[in-house]
Amino acid sequence: MTTTTAALGQFGDAIDFIFNQHESPSGGAQVGGLSKMWDLLWPHLKLSGAAMGVACAVSIPIGLWLGHIGKGGFLAINASNVGRAVPSLALIAFFVAYIGVGFTNLMLALVLLAIPPILTNAYTGVRQVDRDTVESARGMGLTGAQVVRRVELPLALPLIFGGIRISAVNVVATATIAPLAGVVTLGDPIINVNTYGDEGRLAAAIVVALLAVVTEVSLGAVQRAVTPRGLKIQRREATP
Amino acid sequence: MIGLLAQLHIRENPTQSCEADNGFCPDWIAHNFDRYVDPFFQHVYLTVVALAIGFLISFGLAIIAYRRRWLINPVTQVTGILYTIPSIAAFFLLLPITGRGNTTALIALVSYVLLIIFRNVLTGLDNVPDETRDAGRGMGLTDRQLLWRVEVPLALPEIMAGLRIASTTTVGLATLAFFAGAGGLGEQIFSDITFKSNVVVAGGLAVLLAAVLDGLILVAQRLVTPWTRAVAAR
Numbered sequence: 450m451t452t453t454t455a456a457l458g459q460f461g462d463a464i465d466f467i468f469n470q471h472e473s474p475s476g477g478a479q480v481g482g483l484s485k486m487w488d489l490l491w492p493h494l495k496l497s498g499a500a501m502g503v504a505c506a507v508s509i510p511i512g513l514w515l516g517h518i519g520k521g522g523f524l525a526i527n528a529s530n531v532g533r534a535v536p537s538l539a540l541i542a543f544f545v546a547y548i549g550v551g552f553t554n555l556m557l558a559l560v561l562l563a564i565p566p567i568l569t570n571a572y573t574g575v576r577q578v579d580r581d582t583v584e585s586a587r588g589m590g591l592t593g594a595q596v597v598r599r600v601e602l603p604l605a606l607p608l609i610f611g612g613i614r615i616s617a618v619n620v621v622a623t624a625t626i627a628p629l630a631g632v633v634t635l636g637d638p639i640i641n642v643n644t645y646g647d648e649g650r651l652a653a654a655i656v657v658a659l660l661a662v663v664t665e666v667s668l669g670a671v672q673r674a675v676t677p678r679g680l681k682i683q684r685r686e687a688t689p
Numbered sequence: 690m691i692g693l694l695a696q697l698h699i700r701e702n703p704t705q706s707c708e709a710d711n712g713f714c715p716d717w718i719a720h721n722f723d724r725y726v727d728p729f730f731q732h733v734y735l736t737v738v739a740l741a742i743g744f745l746i747s748f749g750l751a752i753i754a755y756r757r758r759w760l761i762n763p764v765t766q767v768t769g770i771l772y773t774i775p776s777i778a779a780f781f782l783l784l785p786i787t788g789r790g791n792t793t794a795l796i797a798l799v800s801y802v803l804l805i806i807f808r809n810v811l812t813g814l815d816n817v818p819d820e821t822r823d824a825g826r827g828m829g830l831t832d833r834q835l836l837w838r839v840e841v842p843l844a845l846p847e848i849m850a851g852l853r854i855a856s857t858t859t860v861g862l863a864t865l866a867f868f869a870g871a872g873g874l875g876e877q878i879f880s881d882i883t884f885k886s887n888v889v890v891a892g893g894l895a896v897l898l899a900a901v902l903d904g905l906i907l908v909a910q911r912l913v914t915p916w917t918r919a920v921a922a923r
């Protein structure tokens with residue numbers, strides 16, 4: 450019973466930390482409060498957004514192209530398997546030790562983390578487009594580029610966004626350990642607990658968890674929105 | 690500051706220039722490999738126990754939901770949220786309740802694999818051809834016999850595929866388990882993140898563990914589903 454109330458008390462303190470300023474346990478500076486939390490959240494979003502932007506710009510065209518020509522499936526599919534096997538902490542540590550700390554280096558590490566699921570899904574998305582549909586598009590006189598843009602891309606969009614969703618949640622989660630590479634994010638209270646105290650650390654964990662759930666839910670909504678109407682009807686008929 | 694203290698701790702006597710330069714030093718690795726053995730086995734322990742518990746729970750849920758379809762959506766949503774919450778956040782959210790140590794780490798790791806295995810078991814069962822099911826019924830199998838003798842065996846490739854994804858993911862997440870006070874290879878990486886030798890050995894062991902587990906499950910899958918090989922050979 451006492452542990453339960455103690456646990457509730459800690460969560461209460463953490464919530465309080467998000468909304469109100471506190472003096473740092475190590476003395477001096479003020480920590481906590483909405484504006485200070487925003488100062489941690491904003492670089493977190495900036496870092497994740499930049500990494501996702503670069504990862505999409507690299508992996509979607511390659512995935513579409515490989516899927517279109519029907520080659521490199523081994524590479525596109527195994528990228529995900531290899532990517533999963535490399536722990537994010539090991540990847541970031543490798544970048545810190547070999548390339549150095551800082552925003553750009555860390556962003557590159559996160560880009561490497563984000564590419565595999567998007568690449569695999571873009572490739573699979575194009576390959577699973579009905580071959581008859583592609584053939585009829587060609588029969589209507591569409592060029593290769595037009596087939597990609599008007600037929601394969603729209604039909605692959607749901608899967609591509611599925612990949613983006615997986616990567617984004619992973620990147621947002623991994624950006625939490627960014628302070629190890631010298632970039633202040635929401636992970637700062639977790640890594641530097643002496644400055645923020647236990648309630649600051651728990652507060653950061655709560656915000657990170659919420660951020661990941663919001664990312665997942667909002668990208669899920671985008672995924673449904675970009676699903677071509679024809680595919681939705683097809684799916685409804687497929688599941689009686 | 691943390692990094693500095695840890696460096697002193699790991700390299701008591703950085704006389705050689707390679708170590709002082711944070712370099713990749715085969716000599717240092719050969720002499721200090723011992724320090725990675727215990728964290729490695731702790732990592733194996735966390736991964737295997739989390740996989741075993743996670744498999745039992747999600748397999749059970751999938752078997753129940755297979756016959757009671759209305760359960761699929763709520764289970765997917767709940768495990769989906771657990772899957773989405775970053776493990777590093779989950780560790781600290783659990784700390785006030787379960788304290789530092791293996792329990793906290795295992796709860797977070799288990800909660801992460803539930804969705805992966807649940808979804809794959811269910812997909813595997815759903816993909817069993819209707820004709821096969823009818824043939825089983827025609828032979829007089831009860832629902833229970835049909836499930837365990839026909840449907841589950843035929844779903845094995847899909848189930849094992851889920852287990853493989855879950856195992857590599859868990860190895861990766863267990864590198865963060867030291868935040869929950871459960872040690873593992875991540876603790877070694879974290880203890881001296883700028884020292885190339887340390888990062889390569891600890892990170893390399895984690896990747897190796899993921900690859901070995903993946904290979905073992907693949908071999909197990911081949912052994913328990915000999916018919917898939919026969920089809921491929923034809």
